[in-house]
Amino acid sequence: MESGTKAARLELVEEPVGELLLRRQWVNYKDVLLKLCLSLATSLTVLTTCTIVLLIGKEAFAFFHMVSIVDFLLGTQWQPLIEPQQYGVLPLVVGSTLVVVLSMGIALPLGVFVAAYLSEYASFPIRSVVKPFLEILAGIPTVVYGYFALTFVTPQLQQLFPAMEVFNAASAGIVVGIMILPMVSSLCDDAFCAVAPELKEAGYSLGATSYEVFRGIVLPASAFRLAAAVILAVSRALGETMAVTLAAGATPNMEWSFLKSIQTMTAYIVEVSLGDTPAGGVAYLTCYGVAALLFGITFVLNVLGYRWMRRTAE
């Protein structure tokens, strides 16, 4: 099998040369078909965006037909489901703001410190323990954070502040802060790591301590990406739903108090959806008024954040 037939077998494989170089068909239908399928799939993403914008726009338009947009944006009473109806969205905005402010107040400093530690100081083994922990923290569903706020954070806080209500902005803000901490720290970590090592070495060679290098070189050099991280985190905290629904309550108010029950924009949408609201009714439409505001704000934040992120990446 090895030697005797070898020559014959090698010859057998040779084919007549001189195959035509010309195209047999002008268009290769398989290539066209594949490209068509792939671009159809891609168009779905465009379709999704368009549908979101059209849907929210249409329903919000119907809503603002009934309620003047000025009353909606500047009114300080939100009471759309019971008589006498009031459609001022500001209490919901205040609720959302309280949660965003508190969560950013927690996530931003902690996130920057964690990122500084991971990118500047941590040895490889420590990094490879802390990073997965943060990833797990990021992967925990928001409903779990809501539960944690309700059954752990609030009772602890109530020992500190006896006046605190069962549902309150503080515990919701704290858990949302914990929730977005991994996102902030990983975005900051990326930002710090993107600073050119030559720049840092220049600082060290002038005799600066690592703290001075961080304050004087790394922080300013990554300012744009830090800002982008903050913006994206705010957008995320604003859109957060289940944790605030569970922990912050359903009482729209304008009191700017962390100790009281509030309602965020997202929590309102959930409240309406849980009740059996008929399509087209006013309550249903209020949902879209709030959603339009929420989508508008997060859209602007996302576009801005994405831009700043890329601006320094290039």
Added chain:
Amino acid sequence: MNVTPSCALEVKGLSVSYASHRAVEEVSVCFRRHRVAAIIGPSGCGKSTLLRSLNRMHDFDPTVKVSGQVVFENQDLYGREIHPPTVRKRIGMVFQKPNPFPKSIYKNISWGPWINHMRGDMDQRVESCLRKAALWDEVKHRLHQSALSLSGGQQQRLCIARALAMNPDVILMDEPCSALDPRSTACIEDLIADLREKYTILVVTHNMQQAKRISDDVLFMYEGRLVEFGPTTQIFSQPRVAQTQAYIQGKFG
């Protein structure tokens, strides 16, 4: 279109330009059938660019513009009615770094014939290609193991076998030994010497001694232009152009 029958590939006034600069300018040359031609020159002189334009590998980079003709079997390869995949089937290529597919050794060879619906017994084809590439004895007991388990030199020979499986007329080699150790290099050089009986081979190399060892003809390029083309013995003993002589003597490059 008149082509002297001894030309396997004839390049006529070929220019290649990238978005910002011209890499190859007005090169005209005739590569003889069943000979080994070496393309030499200092790095960045357009050797690889020239080689890649011979089997239309520039088609995938929209910033590259090619003008001029490459005549193969009385056809201009850049003609409108030409089917580029068929061009690449007939004019095979081996790359600088060994790039086997992350599949088994067997599949690496059989993939090309398979997608091109080539007839014939696949086992025989694989065996004959591996034999021609002097790899059969080393891998015959592990044809179905991953090609990535081979050494660098073996991988490069596998890549040559893979190109042979398409039964090409011309094989383009883009610095095939630059990533290999001396022993594997020697092995590939022997292989090239064997293959020239059946194939026309074009080798880009930055190693002048290698060009001297393996080639019949030498093409010296400098800054995108063809400086001198001729039989290896002549180029290395009595170059006509002063620049060639200077390069061969190691005065620059």
Added chain:
Amino acid sequence: MKRRWCKDVLFRWVCGAVSMFATALLLVLLVHLCRQGWEYLDSSFLTQFASRRPAQAGIKAGLWGTLWLLALTATMAFPLGVATALYLEEYAPQGRLTRLLEVNIANLAGVPSIIYGLLGLAIFVRLLGLERSLWSGSMTLTLLILPVIIVSAQGAIRSVPRSLREASYALGAQPWHVNLLVVFPAALPGILTGVILALSRAIGETAPLVIVGAVGYMRFVPTSPSDDFTALPLQIYDWASRPQVEFHQVAASGILVLLSILLMFNLTAVWIRHRLQRYPS
């Protein structure tokens, strides 16, 4: 000089302490959940339906609902996401339009999940008349995780070495051979990792399902994609929002089940990343 040095050491310690604190938060969370949820977590918890009495409450309906959602979402999101990523990486011409497409996808990834819920309610539930079925739920989740899958698949496809594409083109391959038979298989481990992580996000999503109209209290297992459904996180939400403390403990048991499923997913992703990744970049 001494002050500068002190500042440096202090900064280092603060950074380290904060990192340890962040890590400890996860442990606190897990310990709290275990202490709360241990009591009701037994085999009957997995095989019983929701009940008005905490001791007899189980998550069978939620578990099956989640598994259904997972299967449907994966079958829809995987091909769509991979196809889009392949198009963007291999076909889309470099230019403004493509950049716009990518900005659009990045933006979709940042749209609050509750907005996707409203979208699903209007389009799938009402317009397409799918009612509050598994179809509506899984389609909504598909749209929700699609951007995540696309971005990670793009990364995986981009990390396939150029030389592989060149090798196949040099053998006379057509673009569809190269993309489907070379690039896609080579990128598959990376793509799968991304898909699994995206799916684990889908498992935990609650808000869009609440909007689409999944119910919290259900006493049967869905048998076809057009059935009503509930899901683990919804069941948990339902229990956690009740006033009785016993139901909070039941919710914690449900959370432990949910988290163990997520853990399994993450471990699978890690395993795939380590075992199947043939191109460590």
